[in-house]
Amino acid sequence: MRSFGEVWRSTIFQKWVMAITGILLVLFLVGHLSGNLLIFLGPDAMNGYAVGLRELFHGAALWIVRLGLIVIFVLHVRAGIVLSQRNRKAKGVRNQKFEARSSTVASRSMIYTGLLLLFYVVYHLAHFTWGAAHSEFYHYTDALGRHDVYRMVIESFRQPTIVATYVLAMAVTGLHLNHAIASAFQTLGVSHPRYTPLIKTAGPAVSILLVLGFLSVPLAIAFGVVGG
Amino acid sequence: MNLRLHIWRQSGPTDTGMMKTYDLADVSEHMSFLEMLDVLNEQLSERGEEPVAFEHDCREGICGSCGMVINGRPHGPLPRTTACQLHMRTFKDGDEIYIEPWRARAFPVVRDLVVDRSSFDRIIQSGGFVSVNTGNAQDGNTLPISKKDADYAMDAAACIGCGACVAACPNSSAMLFTSAKIGHLGALPQGQAERYDRAENMVLTMDAEGFGACTNHYECEAACPKGISADFIARMNRDFVMAGLLNR
Numbered sequence: 001m002r003s004f005g006e007v008w009r010s011t012i013f014q015k016w017v018m019a020i021t022g023i024l025l026v027l028f029l030v031g032h033l034s035g036n037l038l039i040f041l042g043p044d045a046m047n048g049y050a051v052g053l054r055e056l057f058h059g060a061a062l063w064i065v066r067l068g069l070i071v072i073f074v075l076h077v078r079a080g081i082v083l084s085q086r087n088r089k090a091k092g093v094r095n096q097k098f099e100a101r102s103s104t105v106a107s108r109s110m111i112y113t114g115l116l117l118l119f120y121v122v123y124h125l126a127h128f129t130w131g132a133a134h135s136e137f138y139h140y141t142d143a144l145g146r147h148d149v150y151r152m153v154i155e156s157f158r159q160p161t162i163v164a165t166y167v168l169a170m171a172v173t174g175l176h177l178n179h180a181i182a183s184a185f186q187t188l189g190v191s192h193p194r195y196t197p198l199i200k201t202a203g204p205a206v207s208i209l210l211v212l213g214f215l216s217v218p219l220a221i222a223f224g225v226v227g228g
Numbered sequence: 229m230n231l232r233l234h235i236w237r238q239s240g241p242t243d244t245g246m247m248k249t250y251d252l253a254d255v256s257e258h259m260s261f262l263e264m265l266d267v268l269n270e271q272l273s274e275r276g277e278e279p280v281a282f283e284h285d286c287r288e289g290i291c292g293s294c295g296m297v298i299n300g301r302p303h304g305p306l307p308r309t310t311a312c313q314l315h316m317r318t319f320k321d322g323d324e325i326y327i328e329p330w331r332a333r334a335f336p337v338v339r340d341l342v343v344d345r346s347s348f349d350r351i352i353q354s355g356g357f358v359s360v361n362t363g364n365a366q367d368g369n370t371l372p373i374s375k376k377d378a379d380y381a382m383d384a385a386a387c388i389g390c391g392a393c394v395a396a397c398p399n400s401s402a403m404l405f406t407s408a409k410i411g412h413l414g415a416l417p418q419g420q421a422e423r424y425d426r427a428e429n430m431v432l433t434m435d436a437e438g439f440g441a442c443t444n445h446y447e448c449e450a451a452c453p454k455g456i457s458a459d460f461i462a463r464m465n466r467d468f469v470m471a472g473l474l475n476r
């Protein structure tokens with residue numbers, strides 16, 4: 001029997017941490033996306049939902065979820081950085097020729113897409129949560145005196161540079177998840193002659209669906225489909 | 229056929245090493261890749277130069293000695309083929325061929341194409357065994373093993389320990405090798421007693437030797453001359469975490 005510290009530091013345990021936190025983040029994205037799509041139902045649905053989130057259990061729910069997300073995120077990013085440094089060191093000198101057979105651009109760039117996501121998340125929070133970036137769109141209130149999230153989103157995505165930033169960020173997300181979702185199942189030891197091939201197809205498919213879902217909002221606004 | 233070879237030359241563990249180019253004429257397409265290197269070495273010796281050091285033993289694809297990266301792929305371009313079983317008919321006149329050693333911090337270069345793979349031995353020593361009672365041999369058939377389990381264990385046991393999985397992996401991870409050994413013994417009744425200790429000890433030894441983590445590129449599986457499946461890695465991932473829970 002080995003100490004828990006040894007097991008915790010091991011490559012496989014850290015991969016489990018990354019896979020479990022990664023799957024939780026993907027589940028969060030699914031929830032996040034369903035909230036975003038309310039924009040297509042109009043200002044009342046969107047602003048009412050935002051207030052609802054803030055007031056659920058007298059505001060406790062939002063903070064519990066936020067704290068959970070912060071812990072999950074930190075664990076995921078920390079494991080990702082620690083492992084990729086270890087992997088780089090393990091290879092040492094590289095061969096002058098490397099011909100990939102099964103790895104992909106997505107699988108080989110996980111740490112880069114991951115770190116870009118880290119920057120994006122900070123920017124995204126500064127934009128819509130803290131009102132620190134593009135603050136000119138942050139301070140609207142609707143007829144009922146609620147924070148006008150709907151108008152903030154609409155006005156933001158009428159700016160081509162903001163739309164371009166989000167499109168790029170979603171491309172990076174798509175690349176990260178293209179490898180990540182199926183990979184997490186393998187890491188967690190899910191392997192089955194019938195279901196593994198299915199997972200390997202479904203992972204990238206889900207990543208594309210998620211990204212298209214998120215992109216639908218800025219693109220619909222940029223092309224005037226929503227918000228006039 | 230005439231070939232231009234780019235070969236990694238390194239006189240010893242502390243030498244920095246570099247690629248050197250050699251032109252080799254009149255190579256027969258019937259030669260194996262190692263025979264082609266033998267011919268080169270004869271010419272080098274005649275010219276008073278150091279022959280290229282490379283490892284080999286059985287030359288029939290079963291011992292796992294003959295590891296080298298050929299044109300960016302461990303054991304060369306053919307699937308499920310060791311370097312010794314690769315023949316020059318796979319190449320054509322005028323080809324340039326890059327020949328390099330396995331690359332991993334846990335496989336230090338000894339000389340030219342020869343690397344020290346004793347880190348694999350230490351992984352095996354830490355758990356690649358089963359304990360059996362001494363005394364009379366057991367009665368035949370007292371330990372029934374289903375065909376399914378026997379086949380599964382046999383698939384894992386096909387590993388010849390050549391290290392191509394490590395060489396192919398961008399992280400120099402030894403997970404395919406280690407998982408094949410853990411899966412082979414862990415699938416059989418004789419291996420049950422130590423199943424979880426084995427998974428824990430072999431994985432932690434693998435880490436301590438400086439091999440990387442698996443990022444599920446599956447380059448190992450594609451490079452393995454014995455076609456060992458990365459499903460064994462998934463099984464190891466399960467066994468290791470089970471060990472962490474059970475061995476408390």
Ligand code: HEM
Nearest residue numbers: 019022025026080110111114115117118180183184187443
């Ligand atoms: C923000 C910074 C992030 C960083 C630095 C990061 C980094 C990484 C790295 C390095 C991997 C390792 C890939 C591998 O070992 O195969 C990984 C895997 C993964 N990431 Fe991220 N990531 C980040 C954000 C995210 C987000 C926002 C999500 C979810 C939407 C996510 C989901 C996943 C999943 C599911 C895996 C697969 C785990 C596995 O292969 O076992 N990551 N991430």
Ligand code: FES
Nearest residue numbers: 287291292294312
């Ligand atoms: S020399 Fe034995 S496998 Fe190639």
